[in-house]
Each structure stands twice: as structure tokens, then as C-alpha cells.
Amino acid sequence: MLRKMLLLLLLGVMIFVTGCWNRRELNDLAIAVGMGIDKQDKQYKVSMQVVVPGEIAAKKGRGASPVTLYSAVGDSVFEAIRKMTTNSPRKIYISHLRILILGEALAREGIGKSLEFLTRDNEARSDFYIAVSKGLMAEDILKVLTSLDAIPANMLYNALETSQKAWAPTTSVTLDELIKDITSEGKHPVLTGIFINGEPQMGNSNKNVQMVDSSAQLQYTSLAVFRGDKLVGWLNEKESKGYNYIRDKVTSTAGVIPCPKGGELTLEIIRSKTKVKGSVIKGKPHIDIEVRSRANVDEVECQIDLTKTKTIAQLESLGDARVKELIDEVIHTVKKEYKADIFGFGDAIRRSNPKFWKKAKGRWDQYFVDLDVTVKVDGQIHQLGTVSNSFLERIRE
Amino acid sequence: MLENGKISLRQFTILVTLFTIGDSILVLPSVATFEAKEDAWISAIIGMGVGWLVVCLLVVVSKLNPDLTFVESNKKILGSTLGTAVSLLFIAYFLLCASANVREIGDFMTTQSMPETPIQAIYVVFLCIVVMGVRLGLEAFARAGEVFFPGVILFFVTFIILLLPQAHMENIQPVLAEGIKPVLRGSISTSTFSSGQLVVFLMIMPYVNQPKKILKGFFTGTLMGGVALIILIIITILVLGADATSSNMYPSYSLAKKIDIGRFLERIEAILSLMWFVTIFFKIILFFYGLVLGLSQVLKLKEYKSLTLPAAMILMVLSTLIAPNITYYNNVIARYWPFYDYTLNVLFPLLLLGVYGLRQKLFSQSSDLE
Numbered sequence: 001m002l003r004k005m006l007l008l009l010l011l012g013v014m015i016f017v018t019g020c021w022n023r024r025e026l027n028d029l030a031i032a033v034g035m036g037i038d039k040q041d042k043q044y045k046v047s048m049q050v051v052v053p054g055e056i057a058a059k060k061g062r063g064a065s066p067v068t069l070y071s072a073v074g075d076s077v078f079e080a081i082r083k084m085t086t087n088s089p090r091k092i093y094i095s096h097l098r099i100l101i102l103g104e105a106l107a108r109e110g111i112g113k114s115l116e117f118l119t120r121d122n123e124a125r126s127d128f129y130i131a132v133s134k135g136l137m138a139e140d141i142l143k144v145l146t147s148l149d150a151i152p153a154n155m156l157y158n159a160l161e162t163s164q165k166a167w168a169p170t171t172s173v174t175l176d177e178l179i180k181d182i183t184s185e186g187k188h189p190v191l192t193g194i195f196i197n198g199e200p201q202m203g204n205s206n207k208n209v210q211m212v213d214s215s216a217q218l219q220y221t222s223l224a225v226f227r228g229d230k231l232v233g234w235l236n237e238k239e240s241k242g243y244n245y246i247r248d249k250v251t252s253t254a255g256v257i258p259c260p261k262g263g264e265l266t267l268e269i270i271r272s273k274t275k276v277k278g279s280v281i282k283g284k285p286h287i288d289i290e291v292r293s294r295a296n297v298d299e300v301e302c303q304i305d306l307t308k309t310k311t312i313a314q315l316e317s318l319g320d321a322r323v324k325e326l327i328d329e330v331i332h333t334v335k336k337e338y339k340a341d342i343f344g345f346g347d348a349i350r351r352s353n354p355k356f357w358k359k360a361k362g363r364w365d366q367y368f369v370d371l372d373v374t375v376k377v378d379g380q381i382h383q384l385g386t387v388s389n390s391f392l393e394r395i396r397e
Numbered sequence: 398m399l400e401n402g403k404i405s406l407r408q409f410t411i412l413v414t415l416f417t418i419g420d421s422i423l424v425l426p427s428v429a430t431f432e433a434k435e436d437a438w439i440s441a442i443i444g445m446g447v448g449w450l451v452v453c454l455l456v457v458v459s460k461l462n463p464d465l466t467f468v469e470s471n472k473k474i475l476g477s478t479l480g481t482a483v484s485l486l487f488i489a490y491f492l493l494c495a496s497a498n499v500r501e502i503g504d505f506m507t508t509q510s511m512p513e514t515p516i517q518a519i520y521v522v523f524l525c526i527v528v529m530g531v532r533l534g535l536e537a538f539a540r541a542g543e544v545f546f547p548g549v550i551l552f553f554v555t556f557i558i559l560l561l562p563q564a565h566m567e568n569i570q571p572v573l574a575e576g577i578k579p580v581l582r583g584s585i586s587t588s589t590f591s592s593g594q595l596v597v598f599l600m601i602m603p604y605v606n607q608p609k610k611i612l613k614g615f616f617t618g619t620l621m622g623g624v625a626l627i628i629l630i631i632i633t634i635l636v637l638g639a640d641a642t643s644s645n646m647y648p649s650y651s652l653a654k655k656i657d658i659g660r661f662l663e664r665i666e667a668i669l670s671l672m673w674f675v676t677i678f679f680k681i682i683l684f685f686y687g688l689v690l691g692l693s694q695v696l697k698l699k700e701y702k703s704l705t706l707p708a709a710m711i712l713m714v715l716s717t718l719i720a721p722n723i724t725y726y727n728n729v730i731a732r733y734w735p736f737y738d739y740t741l742n743v744l745f746p747l748l749l750l751g752v753y754g755l756r757q758k759l760f761s762q763s764s765d766l767e
Contacts, residue, residue, distance in 0.1 A: 122508060122509050122510070122512060125654055125664075126651075126654065126655070127654070127655075127657065127663070176637070176641060176651075176655075179641070180638055180640070180641060183640060184640075347567070350571065350574070351567060351570040351571050352571070353571075354571045354574030354575075357574075358574075
């Protein structure tokens with residue numbers, strides 16, 4: 001009897017002690033999807049793009065903006081986030097962060113300190129991407145509404161991923177990769193830049209997405225070069241592509257090459273694999289880059305006879321030369337202008353010859369400037385698309 | 398006898414495996430990479446080798462008095478007073494080990510998933526199950542081990558497979574860049590973490606129903622656990638890199654966060670903590686069982702159940718008191734604890750063997766004289 005009573009009592013207690021101290025219901029959370037960090041005087045200005053659940057629900061809400069922006073200034077990132085409770089009804093929840101935008105001004109001073117919070121806090125994950133706002137405040141980027149993806153931060157995440165896969169001059173970097181590059185002795189980090197194409201002020205309102213041609217559009221651009229955690233400059237589009245070739249981040253891209261008899265022809269790179277090998281020859285470090293890629297002909301704007309195997313071989317060597325040129329160019333620029341090993345050549349040397357690396361790592365950036373790099377490209381063209389010779393051949397003048 | 402149950406060799410092996418994986422699944426990669434960097438996996442292999450020597454030693458010690466638990470055997474070999482003193486030393490060790498593991502659970506839960514929950518709440522819940530398990534007896538929790546084991550293996554294998562797409566071979570190169578020294582230093586902690594606390598099994602060995610095959614069972618258990626840990630260390634380094642692994646408090650948890658298969662199979666790190674709860678539960682319950690059984694044997698009690706609740710209360714308070722903060726705790730675990738383990742798992746059993754040998758010799762000599 002006593003046992004049964006006790007059991008009953010326990011069952012009764014269970015009703016009241018469910019859950020835990022930390023329960024946070026969905027309607028208590030302000031789900032942040034985008035985060036921006038800027039420098040304001042000596043303090044951080046943190047901006048959070050927060051989803052307005054009512055507006056993205058299947059049943060349409062008031063027709064207001066699908067996201068809202070909270071920002072606060074604090075001595076540390078965490079302080080600023082907590083200060084946001086003064087203008088947000090809910091506590092910011094950062095587990096679903098998609099994108100982190102760092103202001104260019106902050107990036108030039110150094111991004112390391114502002115990232116520490118995100119590595120330490122238990123709510124933060126490292127699966128969001130990081131980009132630098134080019135010439136703007138990070139906050140401005142987060143103020144722009146986008147059309148196809150109602151949540152701008154989601155659009156930024158997907159656009160970066162898609163453009164890296166299909167276009168190549170951008171690169172998606174997650175927090176742990178960035179931290180690894182910042183702390184590594186043999187590689188400096190890069191981040192993709194982002195800017196607003198159009199009128200930045202116009203992006204702030206729903207009107208922006210009601211137009212076919214939005215007056216403010218977010219657009220990724222080329223890569224920002226960092227030395228340690230400080231931004232030192234920007235690569236252009238071609239150089240960025242060269243960088244991605246070296247880092248084996250090219251999946252697919254379009255490559256325009258000159259035709260033998262003038263005009264242009266475009267290849268679609270469908271696969272590419274790069275191997276970077278380091279070695280030390282007579283006390284001097286040496287890097288071998290080997291790119292193997294496969295391409296299809298995707299657009300022909302010149303007089304060329306694609307039915308001959310000789311032409312294909314010719315195109316292959318032209319394509320190889322172009323990739324080699326991209327790679328050589330970016331190495332040359334980075335050596336000359338930034339003197340920062342963003343390619344991870346130091347890591348390659350460390351992997352192949354740890355003894356040499358131990359001596360060289362303190363002065364690696366000097367070694368990098370006079371580093372010998374051999375580039376070998378082996379591209380193959382397999383398909384011509386759905387037609388053999390172009391109809392352009394048969395146009396009557 | 399205080400314990401009337403018998404466990405099968407299979408159950409014993411499973412308990413050894415779960416014990417070996419224990420808390421190591423969550424913290425070992427960090428501890429091992431701290432010294433050995435990229436080569437931590439070599440440290441782990443060395444650690445497993447050392448662990449086998451410990452296993453051999455313990456089995457030899459258990460063979461001295463195969464029907465007696467460690468505490469009883471101490472008394473027989475060392476005499477009543479000295480034997481009791483040594484046994485108390487071991488009981489204190491079991492208590493400290495158990496409380497350190499309970500503390501680890503508390504620290505983990507309050508850092509990773511429930512920062513605002515009082516740490517004691519977690520202790521209470523966890524210790525309730527431990528007390529329940531021990532009260533039900535050795536047979537019951539050995540069977541529980543058998544029930545959970547396939548699940549743990551399944552989760553572990555899935556976990557590793559899901560991480561393979563993110564593994565980068567470059568992270569583990571170069572091999573032995575800094576020479577063998579850091580690897581050896583790393584193996585001090587890997588050996589204690591994976592198999593340096595096995596002495597507690599001397600408390601349950603008499604209850605295994607096939608005493609002759611016990612060495613084999615012990616070997617298989619440490620092998621399975623050790624291989625699991627080696628694989629875990631390798632995959633952690635391959636995915637996170639050595640630097641990130643060593644600076645992370647719970648690297649395998651961060652590892653689980655990285656799982657992302659086609660954007661639908663993601664955020665499944667809770668499964669890892671679940672797996673860890675199971676393995677650390679068996680570690681704690683074995684220490685706790687050793688503690689209460691040993692203590693009741695020393696005190697010549699008729700049954701050990703009456704000790705479970707008081708012991709759990711002491712354990713709970715001790716878990717809080719054992720370290721004022723996490724830095725202190727980590728320091729103790731990394732710097733001093735391995736040597737504590739070695740003293741009690743290697744040095745004392747060796748001494749015991751020595752005394753036993755000496756007595757045999759003296760006895761045979763004195764009998765010769767007669």
C-alpha cells in the first residue's frame with residue numbers, strides 16, 4: 001500500500017517538474033539569422049538580423065518586412081548582444097545564424113577579437129559563412145531586403161554557396177576555417193567581399209522587393225586578403241579565381257579563352273582538382289601546383305572547326321594556358337602587394353619538410369616573397385555541348 | 398558473500414569496453430592533442446599498449462585469490478591492519494574517481510546545453526540512476542550494459558561515417574614532426590584515460606562465471622574500447638585539426654556539430670551526448686559499486702545497499718568540492734591525476750604481488766626448517 005501511494009505521489013510530482021531550468025520556448029526566442037559587427041570609435045556595433053516569424057509564415061502576416069534589425073553598441077560583442085534586449089522584446093538566439101558580416105573598417109583593424117565570443121559561446125555554432133562588407137558598414141548590408149529568398153541572411157548564405165560552386169571567384173568560409181587560418185603559421189585568411197549594388201538606402205523598405213529590378217541588391221564580389229587577422233587589400237575577380245584554383249575550391253566555372261583565329265570561346269569547367277606539393281631543394285622552398293580539370297565547350301563566338309581532334313588539343317592547351325595565367329597572376333600580385341601567404345604554401349612546406357619549416361616559419365612571409373612556384377595544368381575537353389560546329393560558321397555575310 | 402550475482406564473460410567484456418570509452422570519448426582528444434598535436438593517435442596506440450600491460454598485471458593479481466574481491470584479497474595478503482589501510486586507500490580512490498566523473502557530466506551539461514541550470518540538479522538526477530543501478534546489483538547493471546552496448550556501437554559507427562566527408566588528410570600530416578618525445582608525453586595521459594583506472598574491475602572479477610577466460614575477456618574489452626578511442630582521436634584531428642582539438646573543451650561535441658549531410662541530417666550533437674551519458678554512466682556505476690562493496694567488506698557489513706544513499710550524498714557534495722572551477726579541475730586531471738592512477742593501478746598491485754611472493758618464499762623456507 002505504502003509503495004503504491006509513493007508511486008502515485010511520484011507520478012503526481014512528474015506533472016509539475018517537467019522540463020528544465022533553461023527551457024526557452026520558440027515564442028521567447030528572437031532567432032538571429034544574420035549578424036554584423038562594426039567598429040564604432042573604440043566600441044563594437046553589433047547588428048542582428050532577426051526573423052519576424054509572422055511574416056514568413058505560410059499565412060501571410062501584415063505585409064511588413066520579414067526580418068527586423070536590432071543593433072547595439074558595447075565594449076564587447078557579448079555586451080552589445082545583451083544590450084539588444086533594451087530594444088528587442090525577446091532575447092537574441094544565435095544558434096541559427098547563417099551569415100556573419102564584418103565591416104571593412106573593423107577588418108582593417110583586425111577581426112580576431114570580435115570573433116572570440118562566437119567560438120566560446122555555447123549557443124554559437126560554426127556552420128555560418130563569413131563575409132566582409134566592402135566599403136560599407138556591415139549593418140548596411142543587413143538592412144537590404146531581398147526578393148527570391150525572403151530572409152536576406154538565407155539569401156546571402158545560399159548565394160555564397162552557389163556562386164562558389166558555379167562561378168568560383170567567391171569562397172565560402174566558416175568560422176572554424178577562418179580561425180584555423182588566422183592562427184596558422186603557414187596560411188593567411190581570405191574572406192569574400194560583399195557590397196550593395198544600387199542605392200543602399202532603398203534596400204531598407206519592402207518597396208525594394210516589390211520592384212522587378214530591385215534598386216538595392218546585395219552582391220558578392222572578389223576576395224579580401226588578410227594578414228593575420230587584418231584586412232590588407234582586395235583581389236580582383238580574376239585573381240580571386242586564381243586563388244580558388246590554388247586552394248582547390250573550384251568546382252565549376254566559366255572560362256573564356258581566345259580562339260586561334262580571333263574571337264572567343266567559352267569553356268564550362270565541370271570538375272577541377274588541385275594538388276599543392278611543397279618541397280625543399282638545396283635549402284630553398286619550392287611549391288608545385290598541379291591542376292587537373294575537365295571542361296566542355298559551352299559557347300563559341302569565333303571561326304573554329306570543332307570536328308577536328310587537332311582543334312580540341314589546341315583548345316585544351318589554350319585553356320591550360322589561361323588557368324596557368326590566372327594562377328601565376330594571383331601569386332605575383334599577392335607576393336608583390338600583400339606579402340602574405342594566403343595560399344597555404346607554408347602549410348604545404350610544413351607537411352613535407354617539418355625540419356625546414358621549424359627554421360623558416362618565423363620568417364615565412366619573406367620566404368614567400370621569393371618562393372619558386374611551378375604550375376602545371378592539365379585540362380581535358382570532353383564534350384562539345386549539343387551541337388558540333390557553330391551555326392555562326394554558316395551565317396551569310 | 399555480499400554479492401550473490403554472477404555475470405558472464407560477455408557481460409564483463411562489455412563492461413570493460415564501456416568503462417574504457419567512458420568519459421574519454423568526450424575529453425580524450427583534447428587532452429591527447431595538447432601534448433602530441435597531430436600525432437595524438439600514435440600516443441593513443443602506445444597508451445593502449447601500456448593499458449594491456451596494466452591488464453596483465455591486474456589479472457595476475459586477481460589470480461592470487463580468484464574467489465576474493467580486491468579488498469578481501471588485500472586483507473589476506475597484507476594482514477588485517479595493513480590490508481584494511483590499503484583497501485581504504487583504494488576505496489577513497491574509487492570515491493574520487495566517481496566524483497570526478499560526476500563533475501565532468503555536470504560541467505559538460507552546464508557549459509554546453511543548460512548553462513543556467515544549477516549543476517547540483519544534474520548531479521542529483523544522474524546519481525539517482527547510479528544508486529538505483531547499484532541497489533539492483535551487479536547482475537542488473539551488467540545486463541543493462543549488454544542492452545545498451547549495441548546502441549553505443551551503432552551510434553559510434555554512424556557518427557564516424559557521417560564525419561568522413563569532412564575529413565582532411567592534410568590535418569594529420571606531417572607525422573612525427575616534433576620527434577617522438579611529445580608523443581610519449583601525450584601517451585601518459587592517453588594510457589591513463591583509456592585503461593589506467595581498470596583496477597576497479599578487481600572488485601567484480603570474482604563474480605565472472607568463467608574465471609579461466611578472464612584475461613581474454615579483459616583484453617577484448619580494452620581492445621574494443623581502445624580502438625574506438627584511437628578512431629575517435631584520428632577523426633577528430635582529421636576534421637578539426639590538432640590546434641582546434643586541443644583548445645576545445647569537448648572536441649567530439651564540436652565534431653558532432655559539424656555533421657551536415659545534405660542539410661537535412663544536421664544538428665545531431667545531442668546523440669553524441671546521449672552516447673557519452675551511457676558510457677560514463679557505466680564508468681561511474683562501476684566505481685560506485687567498487688566503493689560501496691569495498692567499504693561494506695571492510696566494515697564487515699551484511700549487505701551493501703544501506704551504504705548506497707549515504708555514499709551518493711557524499712559523492713554529490715564531493716563532486717562540487719573536488720575543484721573550485723573548471724581550470725583547476727582540468728589542471729588536476731591533466732597534470733596530477735595520471736600519476737595518481739599509476740600509483741594505484743600499477744604500483745600498489747605490484748607491491749601486492751611482491752608481498753605475496755615474499756610471503757610464499759618465507760612460508761616455504763619456514764616449512765623447510767620445520
